[in-house]
Amino acid sequence: MLRFIKHNMTSMENISIYPIISLLIFTIFFALVIWxxxxxxxxxxxxxxxxxxxxxxxxxxxxxx
Numbered sequence: 001m002l003r004f005i006k007h008n009m010t011s012m013e014n015i016s017i018y019p020i021i022s023l024l025i026f027t028i029f030f031a032l033v034i035w036x037x038x039x040x041x042x043x044x045x046x047x048x049x050x051x052x053x054x055x056x057x058x059x060x061x062x063x064x065x
Contacts, residue, residue: 009015
């Protein structure tokens with residue numbers, strides 16, 4: 001199977017640009033995610049992290065009634 005893929009890849013011109021493009025896409029995406037996480041509102045992060053805990057408390061308080 002690899003033999004057929006390798007043959008097709010070697011016959012293409014300028015094939016070396018694809019790994020570079022892939023690396024650039026990954027690097028840009030990773031940088032944007034890091035930037036988004038750094039710029040996130042800390043109150044929003046704390047609120048979202050406490051949701052599972054509050055959901056459990058609300059369920060327990062509803063079951064007691």
